[in-house]
Amino acid sequence: xxxxxxxxxxxxxxxxxxxxxxxxxxxxxxxxxxxxxxxxxxxxxxxxxxxxxxxxxxxxxxxxxxxxxxxxxxxxxxxxxxxxxxxxxxxxxxxxxxxxxxxxxxxxxxxxxxxxxxxxx
Numbered sequence: 597x598x599x600x601x602x603x604x605x606x607x608x609x610x611x612x613x614x615x616x617x618x619x620x621x622x623x624x625x626x627x628x629x630x631x632x633x634x635x636x637x638x639x640x641x642x643x644x645x646x647x648x649x650x651x652x653x654x655x656x657x658x659x660x661x662x663x664x665x666x667x668x669x670x671x672x673x674x675x676x677x678x679x680x681x682x683x684x685x686x687x688x689x690x691x692x693x694x695x696x697x698x699x700x701x702x703x704x705x706x707x708x709x710x711x712x713x714x715x716x717x
Contacts, residue, residue: 597644605648607697610637612653614712634708641706650705652696657712659683679714 600606615623616630641651692711710716
């Protein structure tokens with residue numbers, strides 16, 4: 597963070613997960629790690645804000661290699677629980693990161709932005 601402090605501020609965007617917010621059966625280790633990222637994000641936001649550094653996280657539900665490893669039947673079951681009816685495209689996640697890292701995200705800090713098609717509501 598010294599570089600961000602020297603330049604008078606900056607943006608940090610972490611990646612967490614639905615599991616970090618809500619847990620998931622059979623994923624205690626993964627959920628614990630992702631919950632830790634949420635705690636880090638919020639704590640760092642409080643500590644670094646005075647230096648003009650914002651710290652946020654996205655909580656994506658993207659169609660990744662991890663999702664590709666599940667059976668087609670299980671995939672359909674999960675998609676049925678997502679209000680928008682599908683997994684997100686990685687480009688949709690990247691767009692949210694780009695916004696949080698831009699000047700448009702200058703007054704957002706400590707947030708965990710769910711980009712999950714409504715899964716978390």
